[in-house]
Amino acid sequence: MRMGPARLEDWLRDRYFTATYDLSSSGVEPWSYGELRDRLGLDPARLDRIRFTDNPSLGNGCLREALAARFAGGDPDRVMTTHGSSEAAFLVFNELLSAGDRVVVVEPAYHALRDVPEAIGCEVVPWRLPAERDFAADLAELDRLVAPGTRMVIVNLPHNPTGATITAAQQRELVDVVRGAGAYLLWDAAFAELTYGGPALPDPALTYRRCISLGTLSKAYGLPGLRVGWCVADPDLLPRLLPLRDRMTLALSPLVEFVATAAVRRAGVLLADRLRQAAENRESLLAWAATAPGVAPLAPPAAGVTAFPRLLVDDVDAFCTGLLAAEGVLLAPGSCFGHPDRVRLGYGGNRRDFELGLERTSAMLAKVAR
Structure with missing residues (x-):
């Protein structure tokens, strides 16, 4: 690659x-860290007890449980923690995509969502959010692009860099388009909790078996330096991501996951x-x-x-x-x-x-x- x-x-x-x-x-x-310590009630004595051992490949149980309670319907078997959501995307792309696969990607997009499928050799088809319509999503155009045989549709909504988003009804329509083609949906939800005047969009990974959603502490939580992300997916998929991870990052640091667990458990304080x-x-x-x-x-x-x-x-x-x-x-x-x-x-x-x-x-x- x-x-x-x-x-x-x-x-x-x-x-x-x-x-x-x-x-x-x-x-x-x-x-x-001082601000986190005060807001989250981090006990220095608990830091003193952390041992710098290896962590489980899918993530520390406490962090997976905290993420599952907030994002995965309470099921930690649906959660894998990663070094930022970019690692999760990289693992998913390399497990599910092959050269020649048709992949529809929202455009404009963060480079990792487009460049990795291109490097794998996929046929990358842009789903353009039209600038002349203030980047409002055209779902009829997506339906046209998601032809039979499409392997994956990749979107990040709410959208980086434009700030555009869709309604819950439009999200259901989007998922129906992907489901109709039997494609995978890679749902990048980095901005999911940064909304104004309305609730966050629901996680489609909880209702569509072939959806993988991505999350991160880098955007809404103000913790980019922790490099903590995750994916929510069907429990059968997550172990398939480990052979590549075993040759890259192996797991997250116990210290990082300790802080991340506290942040997710008391997310409202930070958000x-x-x-x-x-x-x-x-x-x-x-x-x-x-x-x-x-x-x-x-x-x-x-x-x-x-x-x-x-x-x-x-x-x-x-x-x-x-x-x-x-x-x-x-x-x-x-x-x-x-x-x-x-x-x-x-x-x-x-x-x-x-x-x-x-x-x-x-x-x-x-x-x-x-």
Whole structure:
């Protein structure tokens, strides 16, 4: 398997650590361990008792039980913990896909959802969310693309980078399309708990046997540095993912799973604070977009913590480079997602820094906007 560069990661790799104002990220503001300790009641004595042994291949029982209670109908046999949801996706793709398989992938997409099937040799068919319709999902188009014999459909909804999503009724229609073709559904639910004014979409892995859903602590939970993800799937599938994992990562760290278990068990404590902050930032974003020079009309992102505005400048990549150099503000150019006239703008971060970043972006746009 050979893969080319990951454009988004190449862009962020060094810039992320030098920016003063990060408006590129797709998650909420990360927590410090001290903040977690206070909010989750982490007992230092329990940390002292952790032994750095190997963990079970499918994950520590306590963490699997906590995840199952929240996401898998209470059945830990349906849960596998992984190094971020990207590892889960990689294992699933390599187990279920072969060269020549027809795979329908939402577009734009995070590179891991598209590049791995391409590297396997699949026929990758894009299901495009149309920019001219504010990236609203066209389920009739999906039905047309999911021809008989399609092996897998890959979606991430709510959507990164656009913030678009679908209703529960549309989700049922989507699952029916996939079921009708007998295909697998890879449901990336990284943004599932980042919604505004409505409940999260239900997990289709609980109602469709050939669905694998992915989750992560990196986005809504503010814990990207833990590198904890999971998949929810039919219990018969999960052991099939182990031969490849046995040759890669083996398992998660006991220390990581201890912190992750506490975070999932008391998820509401972490989610409420960060979702409130994201909602406030979202209002600031919409007010900014309505008046900032060089920003095309922006539909309110329905979920997640990213927007995908179109900038009225001659070269968005050059603008992003200049913005970081002159103002210390980091944006992710839309060329990383196949839309070179846009930027991914993350609004989940620290409120003060977010508003300062927007002000500095406006100052730069005023100099170069068409």
